[in-house]
Amino acid sequence: MDPNQYDLHMKTRFQRIKQRVRGKKSEIYSNDEWSGWVHQIENERGLRFMNAVLFLLLSASIFLGSTPLIFLFFAILAYMWGNFFYLTYVSKKLEIHIIEERLKLFTEDEGVLRLRITHNSLLPIFFGRLRVGTDKNILFQHGEELIHMNQLHFNFHQVGRSQWEVVLPFTAVKRGVAQLHLFDMEIESFFGWGKVYLQTRDKMQFEVIVYPRRKKVAGLEKIFPKKQGEQPSRSSLFEEKSRVLGTRDYVTGDPFGGIHWKATARMNSLQSKVYERTTQLSWLFVIDISSSSFEEKMRGIAFLLHYATKQNISFSILVNIKKLGNPSYIVMNSGEGKQQLYAGMMLLARIKVENVMIPSMTFGQILHQHALRHPYVIACAEQAVMETWNLPASTEGFVLETVGDGVKLVKLRKGMKHRETFMKHA
Secondary structure, eight states, X not given: OOHHHHHHHHHHHHHHHHHHHHHHHTTOOSSSSOOOEEEEEEOHHHHHHHHHHHHHHHHHHHHHTOHHHHHHHHHHHHHHHHHHHHHHHTXXXXXXXXXXXXXXXXXXXXXXXXXXXXXXXXXXXXXXXXEEEEOTTEEETTOEEOSSOEEEEEEEEEXXXXXXXXXXXXXXXXXXXXXXXXXXXXEEOTTSSOEEEEEESSOOOOEEEEEOOOOOEEOGGGOOOOSOOSEEOTTOSEEEEEEEEEEEEOOTTOOGGGBOHHHHHHHTSOEEEEEEEEEOOOEEEEEOTTOTTHHHHHHHHHHHHHHHHHTTOOEEEEEEEEOSSSSSEEEEEEEOSHHHHHHHHHHHHHOOTTSOBOOHHHHHHHHXXXXXXXXXXXXXXXXXXXXXXXXXXXXXXEEEEEETTEEEEEEOOTTHHHHHHHHHHO
């Protein structure tokens, strides 16, 4: 082996061993729950001043031969060592754990961030200060709102060999996902000068998922079943031939293929099959993140998702946000039930208006392909923008509009795009 490579290998090997040993001493866990602190001690200016004082005292005591000056020299030296020892070891075995790592709330709901502070050192903390910073979706009680995040800082003290649970109440102020972006601690020296700054090595695993609170949508009566589907409906004009509910007496005009021959032989009279009536109420929700009154419309979509789940209506969600992979846009496949509702609400919470949008023309083509499988499209978009997207002829389009404090469904006019194109050419 090349000597230079051998030296590099041994050096990195010693570093790995040193980090492994240091990790065991500081109880750094490997499951990412806790990975320790980054320590920084600030007492450089005071240390320089005290070193200068000690040098002068030592010089004066030797030159003058004064016993009080020698006693004062050793007293200050002991004070410096005590201060250095305190700053070095007071936070060596301090651990922070988040008790509940994920919370799910609706806007305007209240929650709490629970922290467990474990102080395994014998040295007490007299002047501690903890600071946390999160996304602007939540606001801590007695916290402050900054430009990029909301913060909370408070003082605390803790005796040695103890455990303390901190409860930090907050309010969910807007839809989205809030994470911890700032988590640090400051401990002042008991001896009066110097501080220890602590910052977590990795990002703390904590998030608050804030769902949009539902707002009732007017105009739902405009959505009528329009073609054959799979959902049972007593008032539907369509029958599902594979679902036979029973039989009834034959009536003149009943199709010959609808006669139930086994029941006819058993009843000794002609019997016709009774089929389950079904309809298709599949909804496609389209979300344009550039739409005006976006948050109000998202509350309307949250109401419609709950309504669709209650009525056993399948739905899908399409968002004009770029993403990596295939497909290159955000889409949630069609489905129904509580699991689909949970996935839909989670998607609504995680949509960010700051994301990169898909060009309107490209998104219109994507929408056309998805709308072919859905008889109804409900869009969180501007009506003028929605009318430029060419929906299939078999699809009814609706847009959400804010009216006062409410949200309503507005039906799109059919063929608007084609009429505008004709007028331009004319």
